[in-house]
Amino acid sequence: MQQQFDVLVVGGGPAGIAAAVRAAECGARVGIVDDNATLGGQIWRGDSAQASEAVEWRGKLQASGVTPLCGTRVFHQPRPGVLLAEHDEELRVLHYRSLILATGARERFLPFPGWTLPNVMGAGGLQAMVKAGLPIRGKRVVVAGTGPLLLAVAAYLRKNGAEIPMICEQASLNSLARFAVTLLGQPQKIKQALQLKKEVGGVSLATSSWPLAAHGKKAVESVTVSRSGKSVSIACDYLACGFHLVPNIELPLMLGCQIRGGYVQVDNLQQTSVRGVFCAGEPTSIGGVESSLVEGQIAGLVAGGRPEEARTLFGARERARRFASLLDQTFRLRAELRKLPSPETLVCRCEDVSYARLQKHVGWRAAKLQTRCGMGPCQGRICGPATQFFFKWNPDSVRPPVFPVRVENLGVFAGQPDPQETAISGGHE
Amino acid sequence: MPEQITLVVNGSPVLVPSGTNVAAAIAIAGYACRTSVAGEPRGPLCGMGICFECRVTINGIPHRRACQVFGETGMDVRTEE
Numbered sequence: 001m002q003q004q005f006d007v008l009v010v011g012g013g014p015a016g017i018a019a020a021v022r023a024a025e026c027g028a029r030v031g032i033v034d035d036n037a038t039l040g041g042q043i044w045r046g047d048s049a050q051a052s053e054a055v056e057w058r059g060k061l062q063a064s065g066v067t068p069l070c071g072t073r074v075f076h077q078p079r080p081g082v083l084l085a086e087h088d089e090e091l092r093v094l095h096y097r098s099l100i101l102a103t104g105a106r107e108r109f110l111p112f113p114g115w116t117l118p119n120v121m122g123a124g125g126l127q128a129m130v131k132a133g134l135p136i137r138g139k140r141v142v143v144a145g146t147g148p149l150l151l152a153v154a155a156y157l158r159k160n161g162a163e164i165p166m167i168c169e170q171a172s173l174n175s176l177a178r179f180a181v182t183l184l185g186q187p188q189k190i191k192q193a194l195q196l197k198k199e200v201g202g203v204s205l206a207t208s209s210w211p212l213a214a215h216g217k218k219a220v221e222s223v224t225v226s227r228s229g230k231s232v233s234i235a236c237d238y239l240a241c242g243f244h245l246v247p248n249i250e251l252p253l254m255l256g257c258q259i260r261g262g263y264v265q266v267d268n269l270q271q272t273s274v275r276g277v278f279c280a281g282e283p284t285s286i287g288g289v290e291s292s293l294v295e296g297q298i299a300g301l302v303a304g305g306r307p308e309e310a311r312t313l314f315g316a317r318e319r320a321r322r323f324a325s326l327l328d329q330t331f332r333l334r335a336e337l338r339k340l341p342s343p344e345t346l347v348c349r350c351e352d353v354s355y356a357r358l359q360k361h362v363g364w365r366a367a368k369l370q371t372r373c374g375m376g377p378c379q380g381r382i383c384g385p386a387t388q389f390f391f392k393w394n395p396d397s398v399r400p401p402v403f404p405v406r407v408e409n410l411g412v413f414a415g416q417p418d419p420q421e422t423a424i425s426g427g428h429e
Numbered sequence: 430m431p432e433q434i435t436l437v438v439n440g441s442p443v444l445v446p447s448g449t450n451v452a453a454a455i456a457i458a459g460y461a462c463r464t465s466v467a468g469e470p471r472g473p474l475c476g477m478g479i480c481f482e483c484r485v486t487i488n489g490i491p492h493r494r495a496c497q498v499f500g501e502t503g504m505d506v507r508t509e510e
Contacts, residue, residue: 035478037499042477071497089490106479118461118472128476132496133449134456218461218470248479349474349482352466377481377492382474404481404492 001092005031007303008096010074013041014289015281016102017057018296024064026304031067041104043289046131075401091409098276098303101252105282107242108385111347112340114214123153123242137161139237142223144168144211146331147244155200165234168209168225171331179330214239244331246385247283253398270299278303287324294320338390348383350376364393377404434502451506452483452495463509
């Protein structure tokens, strides 16, 4: 099926929704694609979709006439102006004049002994599973890793009846205190922090703490954590462990967008180095929902042809970016975490490649060729950021397809009609 | 009360509230999702369609990510155990 848009947005979280709404308000024909079954991204998922901000933006989206394409996963760009996607195993050919990438972020996972046991999940990962129906009432959950997500997840799980024996945050108390002091200048953030404190009140928050090993037979049964230099063992049904976030830059990379310091480089108008391609939200810096909403709006207004209106949002974006850099400083990974894996610890879960096997190699490419690390279905999305932290390896180019696809749909690469012809005849469904 | 649906996981019916994804239904049924290259059981990690640890066979189609698919009555789910 072929579809034609003036502005195509990839990613249906806050940045993508805001971009789509603003572009549509400019009169553009807009489509928004998301891999998930519903829009809202990771943050406006399940009952969080009822938050007033989420309701407000979804209302605007519905009123704006944007075409939502959920459960649709982009995997290739055969030429500028066309993206190929899969929906229920079927091929979608999406034509656009302007493209806005709002691909969001994922959790960073750091391998440690036992991290592959069932019921060891990401912090956001477990929250997403609970929102999707995983029963958590009465379960004991240790929350560990780093980042503001840990407190939010602990609060959410507790509200849903889980017992949280401990939250382990690798950042130091000093670092968290500096973070808190800086937030004093931002009333909105203080309100959020106080609300969180109320919700996780009574739970032990251990700083300078991290998981050393998860234990269990068929699933996790306990976790050993390092707490201010001492080993402590805690029984649990789940270990929810994530080390802040890393941006999803595979699609921007495949399109040739310039990356700097791990993030997609954009100008004042959220334009990437590739003409007609914009980027907004977490791929440009991990700044959370406020930053995503403002960047999305700027990208949408510019793509829709109203750059002057976009300029009125620059001040708000500046404030949001200051928060992003504060997050980055506060939750930077400490060097001790490089010692988390034992030689036998699997780093690549897709291909079961151990730390010891990777250690012998000089770089990502050599390791891939010799061990198949990063060559499984996730295409290095999980082990890539870990090897970057452990070994300072940088993944090189991303090649299509950026996600595994059915062979039938892969076949259209070769049989793709002439680009000019597609642009003219492609179009309405 | 939300409406209930019945999926079939590894041949046995599992009753879950509608809106439950297949990964959660598999956990409720007491299974892991797949067996790794070295033979270890694996379950969901990221919960958002990135890690592929929850891939299972749904209605005969292999390698579906269970966390990205809502359960439906009559859906046939096979894990790799």
